Amino acid sequence: MNRTAPRTVPLLPFHVTEHFPEVADLARPTTLLYPRAGAPSVHDSSMGGPLLWPADEPWLFCEAADHYRPLRQPVETVGPFGVALTPVLQLYARDVPDLPMPAGTDLLQVLWCPLLHPPQHAPLPVLRWQRTGDIVMGPLLEEPPMPWEYDEECVPRPCFVHPTRATEYPGRDLPLDLRDSVEQRSKQLEDVVGLSYWDAAVATQTKVGGYPGWTQEPDWPVCCCGRQMEHLLTIHSREPSFGNPWLPEEDRLGEGPMWRRPVSPEVESSIGPGTGMSLGDMGGVYVFVCPQCPSSYEHRYDCS
Numbered sequence: 001m002n003r004t005a006p007r008t009v010p011l012l013p014f015h016v017t018e019h020f021p022e023v024a025d026l027a028r029p030t031t032l033l034y035p036r037a038g039a040p041s042v043h044d045s046s047m048g049g050p051l052l053w054p055a056d057e058p059w060l061f062c063e064a065a066d067h068y069r070p071l072r073q074p075v076e077t078v079g080p081f082g083v084a085l086t087p088v089l090q091l092y093a094r095d096v097p098d099l100p101m102p103a104g105t106d107l108l109q110v111l112w113c114p115l116l117h118p119p120q121h122a123p124l125p126v127l128r129w130q131r132t133g134d135i136v137m138g139p140l141l142e143e144p145p146m147p148w149e150y151d152e153e154c155v156p157r158p159c160f161v162h163p164t165r166a167t168e169y170p171g172r173d174l175p176l177d178l179r180d181s182v183e184q185r186s187k188q189l190e191d192v193v194g195l196s197y198w199d200a201a202v203a204t205q206t207k208v209g210g211y212p213g214w215t216q217e218p219d220w221p222v223c224c225c226g227r228q229m230e231h232l233l234t235i236h237s238r239e240p241s242f243g244n245p246w247l248p249e250e251d252r253l254g255e256g257p258m259w260r261r262p263v264s265p266e267v268e269s270s271i272g273p274g275t276g277m278s279l280g281d282m283g284g285v286y287v288f289v290c291p292q293c294p295s296s297y298e299h300r301y302d303c304s
């Protein structure tokens, strides 16, 4: 059984570009990850799962002097000892063919310090691009260190991912001059069909590529070389559930049009509440890379 098999996004009652031709040129491919609770191994693509890591390579620790855990008593600031980074995402190139990989690598690992860090008051992600052939030649790390202090809301529970290719259109990145006309027709469409532009066109969930799943106004980082960076991936607290057309067919039950069917009770516990994280108030962390500077990455954070 393929434990990372793609899901099927339901067909909607209309094509986005049929009603909103002005966004056709803004379509972007994305790979939706659909994390579902489970027990992935180091050889699986996963969210919050164990990482493929050489036994002789030191784990990563954060020693930021000002990182903190909200409401920790008697003080919020944590220290002076380093805090082990926690696994957030592991993606094998074979599972996510659209993930841009630096030459010679075939594995992306995202870890972060599970405390909050000024000035964004967010976890601090670290990206590692690896060549699996080099790692599996030797012994693997069996028991990675656990952080001795962490913010529960920043630690995803172990999930398999189900990378699924889709097309999406801008939500908060919709150009200002298009917003009014889209909004107007979106309302009309919602009255008739029960789906708005925002429902049908915008995927706010954990994904690779596409548009960042902003819950606030966009804030694209600029690289030190002067270029606007590109969205690599979004790690989100939210996953589509009841009433969301992006909920995959495999996770639905019942009769009627597929995109309206409710969540299957069997899978509800593995979807909701998402990955067990609540970044801020169900916000996201957005990771960006520069196409010119292979080792350069940045992140943004927001909460709804």
Ligand SMILES: [Zn+2]
Pocket: 062, 063, 064, 067, 083, 113, 114, 115, 117, 124
């Ligand atoms: Zn830290």
Ligand SMILES: [Zn+2]
Pocket: 223, 224, 225, 226, 227, 290, 291, 292, 293, 296
């Ligand atoms: Zn750059």
